[in-house]
Amino acid sequence: MITHIEHIGIAVKSLEEAIPYYEKVLGLTCYNIEEVADQKVRTAFFKVGATKIELLEPTGPESTIAKFLEKKGEGFHHIALASDNIEKELAHAESQGVQLLDRAPRAGAEGLSIAFLHPKSTMGVLTEFCQDKQ
């Protein structure tokens, strides 16, 4: 079952350049900066009520975020939905004809298990399922 929006992912060229906007203009606090080697990104997190904003900076030219920035520029990248059972969400999505980017959960930031659906089969919104590792 999907319980809430865990975070919204936003692609940026530089965390150091982007963080001051979220802190000084919006008054949010960056409480965690973390590199996710598997995804080739450096992430910065801000809590906004029950959900979070995740800034994503590429760590190299082969990062999917580097490709995204080149094609589309900075901005909204993905929505992450918290689930109590990612495997079940993936199986259900696939049964409805949605293309999976991950057939099984993998390690994401903040100790979560994550898996993505292809934006071409979700009306243009890159969609991530997240689950607390138990």
Ligand code: CMX
């Ligand atoms: N949102 C919506 N559409 C997107 C997109 C996004 N974030 N990223 C790419 N696309 C679109 C592109 O515009 C392109 O569309 P067109 O064919 O109409 O031009 C199409 O998807 C294919 O894009 P591409 O540039 O050729 O890139 P790839 O196919 O190589 O990769 C994707 C796209 C979604 C498969 C890849 O980015 C991916 O696997 N993403 C999941 C993992 C990820 O994003 N990790 C970073 C975040 C990790 C974290 O949160 O910790």
